[in-house]
Amino acid sequence: MTAETVLVLGAGGPVGRAVLAAVRAEPALRGIAGLRQGAALPDTRLADATDARTLTAALHGCSLAVNAVGGGPATLLASTRALCEAARAAGVRRVVHISSMAVYGGQAAGMVDEAAPLASRPSAYEAAKIACEAEVKAFVAAGGQAVTLRPGLVFGPGSVQWAQRVARLLRARRLGDLGPAGDGFCNLTYEPDLGAGVVAALLSPHAAGAINLATASPLTWNAFLVLFARALGATPVRRLTARRLRIERLCAPALRLAGIATRQRGPAWLPPPVPPSLARLFGQRMRLDPGLADRLLGIVRTPDEDAVRATAAGLQAA
Amino acid sequence: MILDIDALDDGALLQADICVAGAGAAGIALALQFEGTSTQVLLLESGGERAEAATQALAEGELAPGCRHPPPHRYRPRRLGGATTLWGGRCMPLDPIDFRVRDWVPLSGWPIGPDDLAPYYPAANRLCEAGDFDYAAPQDMPPTLQGFVPGSFTQSAIERFSCPTDFAARYRLRLEAAANIRIVLHATVTEIRTRGQGQNQGRAVAGLGVRSLSGRRMRVRAQDYVLATGGLEIPRLLLASRDAHPNGVGNAHGMVGRTYMCHLAGTLGAVRPAVPVHHGYTLAPEGTYCRRRFALREAAQRRLRSGNMVARLHHPQVTDPSHGSGPLSALRFAAPFITPEYATRLRDGPSGATAIARHAANIAASPLETAGFLLHWLRRRTLAARKFPSIVVRPPGGVYSLDVHAEQVPNLDSRVTLAEGLDALGLPRLRVDWRHLPADIDTVRQGLRALSADFAASGTARLDWDEDGLEAALLCHGAYGGHHIGTARMSADPRHGVVDADCRVHGMANLWIAGSAVFPTSGQANPTLTIVALALRLAARLRAASRPPASALSPGQAPEPAMT
Ligand SMILES: Cc1cc2nc3c(=O)[nH]c(=O)nc-3n(C[C@H](O)[C@H](O)[C@H](O)COP(=O)(O)OP(=O)(O)OC[C@H]3O[C@@H](n4cnc5c(N)ncnc54)[C@H](O)[C@@H]3O)c2cc1C
Numbered sequence: 001m002t003a004e005t006v007l008v009l010g011a012g013g014p015v016g017r018a019v020l021a022a023v024r025a026e027p028a029l030r031g032i033a034g035l036r037q038g039a040a041l042p043d044t045r046l047a048d049a050t051d052a053r054t055l056t057a058a059l060h061g062c063s064l065a066v067n068a069v070g071g072g073p074a075t076l077l078a079s080t081r082a083l084c085e086a087a088r089a090a091g092v093r094r095v096v097h098i099s100s101m102a103v104y105g106g107q108a109a110g111m112v113d114e115a116a117p118l119a120s121r122p123s124a125y126e127a128a129k130i131a132c133e134a135e136v137k138a139f140v141a142a143g144g145q146a147v148t149l150r151p152g153l154v155f156g157p158g159s160v161q162w163a164q165r166v167a168r169l170l171r172a173r174r175l176g177d178l179g180p181a182g183d184g185f186c187n188l189t190y191e192p193d194l195g196a197g198v199v200a201a202l203l204s205p206h207a208a209g210a211i212n213l214a215t216a217s218p219l220t221w222n223a224f225l226v227l228f229a230r231a232l233g234a235t236p237v238r239r240l241t242a243r244r245l246r247i248e249r250l251c252a253p254a255l256r257l258a259g260i261a262t263r264q265r266g267p268a269w270l271p272p273p274v275p276p277s278l279a280r281l282f283g284q285r286m287r288l289d290p291g292l293a294d295r296l297l298g299i300v301r302t303p304d305e306d307a308v309r310a311t312a313a314g315l316q317a318a
Numbered sequence: 319m320i321l322d323i324d325a326l327d328d329g330a331l332l333q334a335d336i337c338v339a340g341a342g343a344a345g346i347a348l349a350l351q352f353e354g355t356s357t358q359v360l361l362l363e364s365g366g367e368r369a370e371a372a373t374q375a376l377a378e379g380e381l382a383p384g385c386r387h388p389p390p391h392r393y394r395p396r397r398l399g400g401a402t403t404l405w406g407g408r409c410m411p412l413d414p415i416d417f418r419v420r421d422w423v424p425l426s427g428w429p430i431g432p433d434d435l436a437p438y439y440p441a442a443n444r445l446c447e448a449g450d451f452d453y454a455a456p457q458d459m460p461p462t463l464q465g466f467v468p469g470s471f472t473q474s475a476i477e478r479f480s481c482p483t484d485f486a487a488r489y490r491l492r493l494e495a496a497a498n499i500r501i502v503l504h505a506t507v508t509e510i511r512t513r514g515q516g517q518n519q520g521r522a523v524a525g526l527g528v529r530s531l532s533g534r535r536m537r538v539r540a541q542d543y544v545l546a547t548g549g550l551e552i553p554r555l556l557l558a559s560r561d562a563h564p565n566g567v568g569n570a571h572g573m574v575g576r577t578y579m580c581h582l583a584g585t586l587g588a589v590r591p592a593v594p595v596h597h598g599y600t601l602a603p604e605g606t607y608c609r610r611r612f613a614l615r616e617a618a619q620r621r622l623r624s625g626n627m628v629a630r631l632h633h634p635q636v637t638d639p640s641h642g643s644g645p646l647s648a649l650r651f652a653a654p655f656i657t658p659e660y661a662t663r664l665r666d667g668p669s670g671a672t673a674i675a676r677h678a679a680n681i682a683a684s685p686l687e688t689a690g691f692l693l694h695w696l697r698r699r700t701l702a703a704r705k706f707p708s709i710v711v712r713p714p715g716g717v718y719s720l721d722v723h724a725e726q727v728p729n730l731d732s733r734v735t736l737a738e739g740l741d742a743l744g745l746p747r748l749r750v751d752w753r754h755l756p757a758d759i760d761t762v763r764q765g766l767r768a769l770s771a772d773f774a775a776s777g778t779a780r781l782d783w784d785e786d787g788l789e790a791a792l793l794c795h796g797a798y799g800g801h802h803i804g805t806a807r808m809s810a811d812p813r814h815g816v817v818d819a820d821c822r823v824h825g826m827a828n829l830w831i832a833g834s835a836v837f838p839t840s841g842q843a844n845p846t847l848t849i850v851a852l853a854l855r856l857a858a859r860l861r862a863a864s865r866p867p868a869s870a871l872s873p874g875q876a877p878e879p880a881m882t
Contacts, residue, residue: 109495110354177447177605179481179703180491226604236601239481239704285495 003027004093006202007062009034009049009083010069014158015098015194019068022195028203034058050078055086063093064202073128080132084139094145096201097136098194101152101187101214101288102126106280113289114150114210123277133210145208147201151194152187152214152288155307157314159191165272167315170229172271174248176238181245182222184284187214190307193299200297207296214288219304221282227305231312248274320494322366323505323530330536334360334500336860337526337540339507339555340547342400343846344832344853346485347445348544349499351857353492359499360540362528364506364547365397367486372531372742373397376506377551380737382751386796387580390750393659393799394548398503399486401548401800402846404659407482407707409448409847411439413626415616416725416841422623423757425577425728428838429810429819435851438858442850446480447488447704449606453478460596462610462631467776470618470768471629479599479607479707504530507547508745510559510567510829520562522827529743542860546832546853549578549802550734553835554748556806556816556823557736568806568823571813575735577728577804578750579840580797582758585632585663587766587783589718589773597631597718598710607707613842614765622768625725625761626842629769632721633711637667639676642714644688647677649709662795684714720781723798724765725840726758734805752797759789801845806835821856832856 006023010016011033023031033044040046047058049069059065065087069079080097087095104112105119105126118133119126136146153162169175189197197213219227229237255273262270293299302310326332336352338345341363352359365373379390395403412432419427440451455474462473481488493499509527512520523543528536545552553575557566566574599607612629619626634641636649653664667673681688691711698706726732732753736746763785770781784791809815812824817836823829832853834845 177704180488183492230603235603235605237603237605239605239702241701241703243701244703283491285492 003030004064004202005030005032005062006064006066007032007034007045007059008066008068009047009055009079010067011035012038013068013070014156014160014191015070015154016068017158018154018156018191018195019066019098019198022192022199023066023202026199026203029064029199032062050075050082052082052085052089055082056089059086059090059092062090065092065095066198066202067095067097073124076128077131077135080135084135084144087139088142088144092144094147094202095136095139096198097132097146097148098198099133099148099150099210100129101150101212101286102129103133103150104286106284108284108286110285111287111289112212114212114292147207148210149194149197149201149213150210150288151189151197152218153189154191154194155188155311156191157311157318159311162188163311163315166225166228167232167234167312168272169274170225170232170234170237173234173238174271174274175225176229176240177222177226178240178245178282179222179242181242181279182220182225182282184221184282185218185287186221186224187218187286187288188224188304188307189214190302190311193301193307196299197293197297200299204297211293211296212288212290213293213297214290215301215304216290218287224304224308227308228312231309232315245279249276249279252276319497319499320490320501320503322503323528323534323536324532326502326534326536328534332360332500332502332536332538334358334538334540336360336542336544337362337538338544338546338832339526340364340400340545340551341398341486341501342546342548343402343446343485344849345544345546346399346489346493347442347850347853348546348832348857349501350445350489350492351854351861352498353496355498355861357498357861360538361499361501362505362507362526362538363398363501363503365395366503367398369395369397373504376741376743376745378741379748379750380739382749385750385752386793387750387752388796388799390550390748394550394802397486398501399484402483402485404657405480405482405800405846406844407446407448407480407705408844409443409446409478409480410843411435411451411453411851412841412843412848413616415619416626416839416843420620423625423727423839425814426839429808435848435855438851438854439847441854442847443478445850446847447483447606448478448480448847449602449604449608455610459600459608459610462597462612463591463595463773463776463778464593465776466593466772466778468615469772469775470614470622470765471612471772472615473610473612475611475613476608477611478602481704502536504532505536506530506743506745507555508558508743509561510543510555512559512562512567512826518827521825523829531742542828542830544830544832544856549805549833549835550748550750552831552833553734553805554736554745558746567829568816568826570825573807573814573816575805576730576733577807577838578732578734578752579726579728579803579837580752580799580801581723581840581842582726582754582762582792583721583723583798584792584794585635585719585721586788586791587720587781589631589720589779589781590716591718591779593778595631595712595718599707605704607704612769614768618768622764624764625727625758627722627724627761627765628842629723629765630721631718633709634713634717634719635667636664637669637673639668639673639680642680642683643711644681644684645691645709645711647680648688648692650677659799662799666794720766720769720783722762722765723842723844724758724762725842727755728804728807728839729753729755754793754797759792762792763788801834801840803834803837803840803845806831807838808836809838820859821852830856830860
């Protein structure tokens with residue numbers, strides 16, 4: 001049996017890299033990296049993911065495609081739209097679209113399965129993720145095959161937001177045990193588990209529709225932050241007062257602006273902000289129901305504790 | 319969901335699967351175990367979200383003549399969170415020996431063993447925010463006395479501290495958000511009704527009577543009822559509920575309210591170390607404060623035929639200015655601003671003008687040290703979320719005292735009963751007749767002799783103490799406040815206790831007890847961690863019992879228990 005060829009779009013980002021690694025480790029698949037720019041290495045195709053024409057060319061000979069493109073709302077929507085169009089034109093058999101738990105919105109609570117309503121008052125990012133899923137649905141309605149995966153926070157040494165930024169804040173003791181503010185669930189999806197989920201979604205004949213992809217019994221944010229801090233050696237972990245968290249909230253916009261203004265020079269000393277969006281997540285009591293993924297994808301998940309330790313070790317080594 | 323009883327109609331009938339009376343450490347820990355499940359939990363709390371004088375007065379009671387016990391309304395805040403709104407946060411598990419039958423301790427032996435609680439302690443540590451369930455001193459923690467060789471005592475055991483976590487403030491958001499948990503504030507349970515169950519007459523709870531100071535009444539119907547109203551209010555409610563039991567519920571053998579134990583504690587003696595000392599705290603990796611303690615080992619307890627006991631190096635008596643310490647003298651001046659429960663030891667001793675002048679002189683002689691101490695206190699205690707647990711001052715003369723905490727053995731004559739008078743809601747007041755036995759003093763006597771010998775054998779310190787004055791020193795502040803143990807003790811045989819090994823009241827199908835009232839013996843440990851562990855075990859027991867939804871109780875009701 002010859003391996004099926006998969007184009008992984010967004011292979012330059014942390015999510016895409018993890019997916020590509022998993023695809024390349026699977027003998028039944030041959031993984032091609034879809035990159036916006038870079039050297040034309042073997043098994044690499046350069047393409048502007050927002051342009052259906054160049055994408056159609058890049059998809060030549062691929063029966064499968066993965067959409068792991070990251071970016072702002074406009075990029076997300078344009079690239080998903082372009083991929084659906086190009087996949088139709090290039091005769092791609094199945095598309096796996098990496099969405100996010102963000103589609104459920106910040107108000108969601110309790111155990112959330114795939115039938116749960118999507119965000120009713122979405123942020124720009126959430127709205128873009130929802131619109132992307134709608135594009136994929138339309139692609140299926142028009143006869144295509146697609147699986148939409150909804151991971152939690154994609155976590156691993158490559159994750160800038162959830163590993164690197166959080167590690168920096170833990171080392172600076174600006175995050176730690178958050179007390180009542182940190183009782184929300186931290187729905188992690190470990191990078192290798194996401195990779196395994198994508199491979200299963202590409203290969204499993206039964207996989208279809210939207211599927212949550214996250215840890216089975218999530219840690220609370222407090223438990224996650226303490227575990228991660230301990231694994232990083234950022235100890236003793238500090239218990240933050242509500243007053244301290246309020247100050248972080250007040251300072252976040254200024255730190256963000258300063259960060260944007262000085263991005264070119266990139267001063268390492270400038271502390272990252274704890275944006276309100278992150279602070280909100282710390283309290284969100286939502287858990288992704290993993291049942292459908294268990295039934296349709298049958299992947300074995302890495303326990304959160306192991307994922308956190310391995311990620312910390314990866315960061316220490318870097 | 320958190321409601322006030324005044325938001326409900328007078329005479330309302332509230333239904334639930336489980337009704338818990340009392341929202342302190344035990345009640346809140348138990349309720350949280352049902353968060354997000356389909357079990358409907360009703361948590362009734364006598365107090366509100368803040369301290370209120372009229373509500374607190376419901377806890378007032380009498381003391382038997384000569385009884386050295388704090389007034390019954392002290393050390394028992396009647397408000398959401400209970401005594402965790404005031405506690406010190408020392409979180410200690412019981413030792414294996416505490417569960418055993420010890421032939422030299424009458425009525426000793428629990429019907430459960432350490433292994434029955436072991437699965438619940440780690441989660442109890444998490445709820446109390448006391449870090450890992452690990453009580454062995456880590457290698458890198460400096461020894462209390464360098465070179466101390468364990469003999470009767472060991473210094474390799476540690477104590478851990480909670481923030482101290484106020485269960486109301488800490489878990490309020492979660493309780494508020496949980497759709498299946500209803501907390502009703504200002505709802506005082508005044509009666510356990512056992513009539514009206516046909517052939518089960520008197521053998522099951524049929525409902526609770528609930529009243530408020532605003533004049534509201536409420537009835538409650540549930541499948542299971544848990545009393546978590548604290549070690550003194552539990553026997554009070556059992557004794558006062560006499561509709562089908564003339565002596566009170568669960569009291570067929572007269573055991574309710576008996577074997578009342580606190581702990582014996584005191585600061586005494588003079589320790590003169592000959593080696594480097596570390597008697598302060600260390601932060602564990604997860605951020606909790608820990609420190610070593612001298613613990614009387616199991617083999618020594620067996621050899622000495624004593625109870626359990628621990629000791630810590632402590633600063634000299636604050637009120638005696640001869641300590642020469644600026645920080646301690648500053649504390650002497652702060653005494654009037656400290657809550658009475660924490661100020662007892664700051665109020666006795668010399669108080670005349672000379673003493674005041676000498677305290678002022680101590681401060682004047684060490685202004686930098688005193689300022690440093692106060693700044694540390696401000697930063698690490700007043701303003702911190704995780705608070706520095708206690709005062710740690712190195713005495714200028716190098717002479718420490720010993721802070722001891724010891725087991726009290728069960729004594730049938732140490733008991734609480736109902737008094738003549740009624741409280742504002744018509745519930746009979748409590749009469750406390752706390753007593754100690756010579757064996758209790760003897761535990762400390764034997765322990766101090768053994769510790770003194772250990773110090774001498776290892777050449778690490780000299781301990782001088784007044785054997786003749788020991789009883790007076792341990793009793794000068796009376797029973798240790800805040801630990802209310804043994805008043806509804808656990809026993810395999812209904813004749814010797816009030817609840818069975820599952821914490822179910824003997825002879826009652828659906829009445830359970832959560833709290834230190836069920837401890838058959840007191841050990842050396844402060845009770846709360848074990849209270850929480852037992853509450854988690856009880857929750858697991860209740861969860862395992864498969865239950866039909868609340869609506870099945872009363873056909874025709876909506877699945878969400880109606881509040882009529
Ligand atoms: C000053 C102080 C320091 C302490 N330090 C420590 C320590 O360091 N370590 C330790 O382990 N323990 C300590 N304790 C003890 C600790 O606070 C208690 O063990 C613990 O709070 C008991 O929990 P509980 O839920 O059984 O009872 P409580 O916390 O007393 O809660 C009982 C609740 O029931 C409510 N209630 C009472 N009657 C009724 C009724 N009829 N109807 C409805 N509600 C009712 C009360 O309002 C209260 O909220 C300390 C206590 C004090 C006072």
